[in-house]
Amino acid sequence: VFGYGKEEDKLFYCAGSGIYRHILGGTVVEQAVNGSLTSIGNPKTMLISLAVMDDDSFLVACSVDAEYKIYRYSYSADTSSVPEKEIKVYSLEDCSVLRQAISVYQKQNPDVYVDLEIGMSGEDSVTASDALRSLNTDIMAGKGPDILILDGMPVENYIQKGLLEDITGTVEAVSREDGLFENIMRTFEKDDKIYAVPLGxxxxxxxxxxxxxxxxxxxxxxxxxxxxxxxxxxxxxxxxxxxxxxxxxxxxxxxxxxxxxxxxxxxxxxxxxxxxxxxxxxxxxxxxxxxxxxxxxxxxxxxxxxxxxxxxxxxxxxxxxxxxxxxxxxxxxxxxxxxxxxxxxxxxxxxxxxxxxxxxxxLPYQSVGISSKSKEKELASDFLKALLGVEVQGTLNAAFPINQKGYEKAMEFAKTTYGGGGDDAAGGASxxxxxxxxxxxxxxxxWPGEEELDGLKALLEQAExxxxxxxxxxxxxxxxxxxxxxxxxxxxxxxxxxxxxxxxxxxx
The missing domain is CATH 3.40.190 (D-Maltodextrin-Binding Protein; domain 2)
Structure with a gap:
């Protein structure tokens, strides 16, 4: 979305990657707001319009999950443009759910920068085997990521080689607070220790x-x-x-x-x-x-x-x-x-x-582990809690959430689409x-009746x-x-x- 500033030769535009300024006739585009550090970087944010105010602040109108919002961004001399702390996240493939989770976490933790690395961008001929060789080399050299999104990777092999941190305490803390599906949260448990956990x-x-x-x-x-x-x-x-x-x-x-x-x-x-x-x-x-x-x-x-x-x-x-x-x-x-x-x-x-x-x-979805060689294990654990928390889990639509409160929240959102009225509902669409x-x-x-919903819940709880x-x-x-x-x-x-x-x- 585009907008003009006070001076007619300055054009501003907003995209998921941030807000930018361009002087007409020039050859340079300057980033004014980093989208990866703000809510506009959330893949669920649908941009509507951009307004450039007289005090050089920006108003961005958008919708998130059918809820309308206006975000305001203004310059602050006291705020660092780059967060002081950083954690690295690695995933073989890009995923909007992961980017959404990062956006939510950075909104909650503006002092932490989450650096996402994608092993297979799809823009080159790199295969899963190629990407994993490079990743393993970095891990053994102490230059690897803090967080590993393990889909596509040999998880059991990583556990046996001691490359994944014990995250039992973090997972069980979230389970006590929100309730995780017990059968799913212990997917990667070995000798009473959990080394990875699926988000869904x-x-x-x-x-x-x-x-x-x-x-x-x-x-x-x-x-x-x-x-x-x-x-x-x-x-x-x-x-x-x-x-x-x-x-x-x-x-x-x-x-x-x-x-x-x-x-x-x-x-x-x-x-x-x-x-x-x-x-x-x-x-x-x-x-x-x-x-x-x-x-x-x-x-x-x-x-x-x-x-x-x-x-x-x-x-x-x-x-x-x-x-x-x-x-x-x-x-x-x-x-x-x-x-x-x-x-x-x-x-x-x-x-x-x-x-x-x-x-x-x-089928585990977006399984997450913390590298045993991470230098930011406390931050990584904090990020994992955010991934397992209700705010992220409640918006999962590619898989059933592991968080039971998140599952109920996702159900409520879907219910609004289909008329959600129980057994006597006429149906949300034809x-x-x-x-x-x-x-x-x-x-x-x-919307399904209680019998159908209870049947689905039973299937979720008995998966083994x-x-x-x-x-x-x-x-x-x-x-x-x-x-x-x-x-x-x-x-x-x-x-x-x-x-x-x-x-x-x-x-x-």
Missing amino acids: FLLPVVQGDEAVVNAAESMNTLAEQIAEIREENPHTGRIMIPTDSSDFLEIFYNLENAAMRNEDGTLNEEALKAFLENMKKLYGEPITQEEQENTIGYFSAAEGGASNLDGLRLQSMVLLSQQSKAGAGWIGSVSQLVEILGVNQACGLDYTELKSEGKSVF ITMSDSSGSMSSVNLG VPASTDDTIWNAVKEQGEKYLNEGLGLDEACSNIIQKVNLYLAE
């Missing part, structure tokens, strides 16, 4: 008719059921969605990867073969370009919020149009539950938790679609097995798994290639 988590679910739902106790039984439905419906292109093989593989790999791992971290060859064989039964024949264009979508975590119904997944549309018979994915918000229930009501379907050999699995033949389908999206989030191992499975599903690569060769790559990686 997701659950695997399957959606379909009664036969599909009843087969969800294991991947084996589900694969047999989907194969049977395929035989009975030879003219249905995709029995189960998503259609993209990479997305499909990732959903079930996250479900099964803990069961495929040996105690030393290597992959069990027999379990890996069984996994790929079941994937073939679930996925079916390689997808055609026409299918890819006409049948897409699956439900998974989304970075966007639920407002304006932008959380509606394409999977819902595919099931509504009866192009497919079932869908699988990971859910991380009550908004996704709303969509699932709406489609179920319209199509006579059901949903249930997808299990791994009868066990409840969850969405209608038509296919190429002109056939119309519609779905009502209304954490999925691995090591990107390097997943990439090896993905590469060979797609060749097995789509390009005719043999099962034995695919397994051999995966195990060879994983073993080489673990030996480094």
Whole structure:
């Protein structure tokens, strides 16, 4: 957003990175306000307008989670432009949730600068393996970060090598105050000590008719059921969605990867073969370009919020149009539950938790640890408390918050979108679609009743097995798994290639 100052040749503009001044005709842009140190740097802040006042202060009108605010920024000779203290945060990939948390923390702690380093910017050819080698070198040299966002990293390996600090005291202090989901907060507990903690988590679910739902106790039984439905419906292109093989593989790999791992971290060859064989039964024949264009979508975590119904997944549309018979994915918000229930009501379907050999699995989201070599452990612990606190947790929409008060706050926000009125609510919205033949389908999206919400809460509390989030191992499975599903690569060769790559990686 733009604004003029007292002098007509001075143009000011505001963006997430800060407020800037430019003299028309000149070649220099000067930063007047550092966005990373203020509320305008929060990814949830939607800018509306900028006003430059006669005293050279700035007014910024914006909205944050549908609440309108005006921020005022003025010059102070007594305030340092650079905070006196600094902590370093490292994440393999950028994440708006993390940037939002940093913004909240720096607003609460203006004397601390949080320096965020992203290992894979996407602007170069750096892979997860490349980034981790560089990170490990810095850690061992004593130049590494204070806080590690561990998604994509070999967490168990870091714990064994003593690279993560014991954060039990910090985590349990937050739990006593707000209540954390006990089963999730101890994801990375070893010898009664917690070395990392997820900020949130997701659950695997399957959606379909009664036969599909009843087969969800294991991947084996589900694969047999989907194969049977395929035989009975030879003219249905995709029995189960998503259609993209990479997305499909990732959903079930996250479900099964803990069961495929040996105690030393290597992959069990027999379990890996069984996994790929079941994937073939679930996925079916390689997808055609026409299918890819006409049948897409699956439900998974989304970075966007639920407002304006932008959380509606394409999977819902595919099931509504009866192009497919079932869908699988990971859910991380009550908004996704709303969509699932709406489609179920319209199509006579059901949903249930997808299990791994009868066990409840969850996917950790944005797991955080403190480096044992950090020189700012007290500050890092303070930052971790902010990440686990209600203000940050209550705005999570990509995963269920680990903080139970934050979970309730997120529920209240989602409730306003869907008319939130309990069992007798008529629904917050109705969405209608038509296919190429002109056939119309519609779905009502209304706030779930107490029974549905209690059922979701029970699923959250009983999750017991954490999925691995090591990107390097997943990439090896993905590469060979797609060749097995789509390009005719043999099962034995695919397994051999995966195990060879994983073993080489673990030996480094």
